[in-house]
Amino acid sequence: MEFLELINFYVIPGIVLGSIYALGAVGITLIFAILRYAHLAHGDLATLGAFIALAVVTGLGVSPLLALPIAIIATAAVAVGIDKVFYEHLRERPKIVTVMASLGIALMIRAVVQVVWGVDTETYSRGIVRPENYFGLRIRDREILTFIAMIVLVGGLQLFLTRSKWGKAMRAMSDNPNLALLSGIDNKKVVMLTWIIAGGLCAASGVFLGLNTELKSMMGWQMLLPMFAAAILGGVGRIEGAVLGGLIVGIAEELSVLVIPSEYKAAMAFAILLFMLLVRPTGLLKGKVL
Amino acid sequence: MEYLGLLNYAIFMAIFIGIYALLALGLNIQWGFAGLFNAGIAGFFAVGAYTSAVLTTEYADGRIGGFEMPFFVGWIGAMLAAALVAWPIGKICLRFRSDYLAIASIGIAEIIRLVVKSEAVLTNGARGISGIPRPATEFPTLAQETAYLASQAAYLAIVVVVLVAAYVLVERQFNAPWGRMMRAIRDNEGAAKAMGKDVEFRRLQAFIFGSALMGLGGALFAHFNRSITPEAIDPMVATFLVWIMLILGGSGNNRGAILGAAVVWIIWSMSEIATDRLPTEYAIQAKYIRLFLIGLMLQLVLRFRPEGLLPEPLRGDRRAKRSGADHT
Numbered sequence: 001m002e003f004l005e006l007i008n009f010y011v012i013p014g015i016v017l018g019s020i021y022a023l024g025a026v027g028i029t030l031i032f033a034i035l036r037y038a039h040l041a042h043g044d045l046a047t048l049g050a051f052i053a054l055a056v057v058t059g060l061g062v063s064p065l066l067a068l069p070i071a072i073i074a075t076a077a078v079a080v081g082i083d084k085v086f087y088e089h090l091r092e093r094p095k096i097v098t099v100m101a102s103l104g105i106a107l108m109i110r111a112v113v114q115v116v117w118g119v120d121t122e123t124y125s126r127g128i129v130r131p132e133n134y135f136g137l138r139i140r141d142r143e144i145l146t147f148i149a150m151i152v153l154v155g156g157l158q159l160f161l162t163r164s165k166w167g168k169a170m171r172a173m174s175d176n177p178n179l180a181l182l183s184g185i186d187n188k189k190v191v192m193l194t195w196i197i198a199g200g201l202c203a204a205s206g207v208f209l210g211l212n213t214e215l216k217s218m219m220g221w222q223m224l225l226p227m228f229a230a231a232i233l234g235g236v237g238r239i240e241g242a243v244l245g246g247l248i249v250g251i252a253e254e255l256s257v258l259v260i261p262s263e264y265k266a267a268m269a270f271a272i273l274l275f276m277l278l279v280r281p282t283g284l285l286k287g288k289v290l
Numbered sequence: 291m292e293y294l295g296l297l298n299y300a301i302f303m304a305i306f307i308g309i310y311a312l313l314a315l316g317l318n319i320q321w322g323f324a325g326l327f328n329a330g331i332a333g334f335f336a337v338g339a340y341t342s343a344v345l346t347t348e349y350a351d352g353r354i355g356g357f358e359m360p361f362f363v364g365w366i367g368a369m370l371a372a373a374l375v376a377w378p379i380g381k382i383c384l385r386f387r388s389d390y391l392a393i394a395s396i397g398i399a400e401i402i403r404l405v406v407k408s409e410a411v412l413t414n415g416a417r418g419i420s421g422i423p424r425p426a427t428e429f430p431t432l433a434q435e436t437a438y439l440a441s442q443a444a445y446l447a448i449v450v451v452v453l454v455a456a457y458v459l460v461e462r463q464f465n466a467p468w469g470r471m472m473r474a475i476r477d478n479e480g481a482a483k484a485m486g487k488d489v490e491f492r493r494l495q496a497f498i499f500g501s502a503l504m505g506l507g508g509a510l511f512a513h514f515n516r517s518i519t520p521e522a523i524d525p526m527v528a529t530f531l532v533w534i535m536l537i538l539g540g541s542g543n544n545r546g547a548i549l550g551a552a553v554v555w556i557i558w559s560m561s562e563i564a565t566d567r568l569p570t571e572y573a574i575q576a577k578y579i580r581l582f583l584i585g586l587m588l589q590l591v592l593r594f595r596p597e598g599l600l601p602e603p604l605r606g607d608r609r610a611k612r613s614g615a616d617h618t
Binding site for chain 1: 386
């Protein structure tokens, strides 16, 4: 019973939270590896995705799951737009300038969310969902859904990156940008694809966070640190590493409540981040170090 | 009477500009000299503010304190504490590109916010620390209103003295071999390393010096307000304001940092006055629209005037220009 309780109250919520982190961390790791900067507006992009889905849910009266594809497409479009308007002309400058610009973008996206949707907490649907009982494991439907959706989305991305022409182009840019450019890869298309994928995954992570908890204008910003910790823990540039990192960070955050006061749950991701930078900056799966 | 009110307001503004100018100078050491991206300015500010508050206040139940040290001891303590927080972060992150420091500094600011909120033993939790002594407030010979004005003006004088001292010291370092070396590391790390410079150690120095100045800014703020609470500063907004001050003013230029602090703070406060006059249903939204515009301002400066209002002074600049003119 003791063991089941541990699983039910800490490990399962940890896996769900970890899946949400993983969706964001995959985008971060792609941007870090291909465009070569830390994108600090990633969390707030997730917030935007979650609120776009909320607008669809309340506007059309559909379930959040149906709103998800719309939110993914809309957020991907926003991400591409932000890149075209704000980041593209900084490409020739030192990369850190783009990091700074992305900090400003984070503030701007959050301000838009706060103006349009206000600062109160919102939910997709009211009421309490009781968990189902599977041989003593108590799991809610939405929790299974979150995990499966993460596996499907990331699995699809992995197939795209390894099998398709453009996926291979993206990996080539990540491995050796000069060589990739010399062999005639269209940099602009690769950049755009990266933003479409990262933006879409951001929206998915935001929607699933909203589905499992609630929607707040600060929800994405608070995810930023765990997502970066996950990307670095897994190894920058490694998709499967980001998933593994996300799950570890999520479970570690939930388990940390057993040892440290729950206010410091958010500190867990930071501790993991610093520990990895100190001990093994390439991450668990041998990623890049910029 | 109106005149006195305006004067009071102007002094109030000037004190804040002075405090923000200190933060911008600190950031200039980190970003302008060394190219280090610190996104946790508010964290170092809070460490300084609380350290000085704990060192100088009277004893209170339920939290450490009662040291009742003079204010300058508190300020030195604030600088030391901020430096002490900066050290491990810099030690771990400065081996890598500045992106990692950006993430870690966001993290440390977040952790400091959590500690401030939940460790009541240190910070008295959400109620904050009050009764922080403020130097030069007693003017018994003056009438009440002029005494208030005099105490405000006296504090402004102290802020100005601190700021000028910081400016002179930083400017001296900028022109000293140390400053040239820092810029060499910033602009071409490989070449500086090849010249035998200890890049990591020098960056750590710049990071710690800058953070100490930020801690001092926090202490000045706490003593001016006589109290400090977790709500006193919005971490993202404070950090971001300092960034836009430095970028707009001109990173790498100490006068630019101070000018940027003045310009941005005046715009920021004026827009606050403007939005406060709106009816309440718009006033809340207007606050976020101001945030949006300040973000947009950064994008525009980065795009159209990345060198800022006062560009970084470069050696041989004038000569290069003249010889360039000869050729054309």
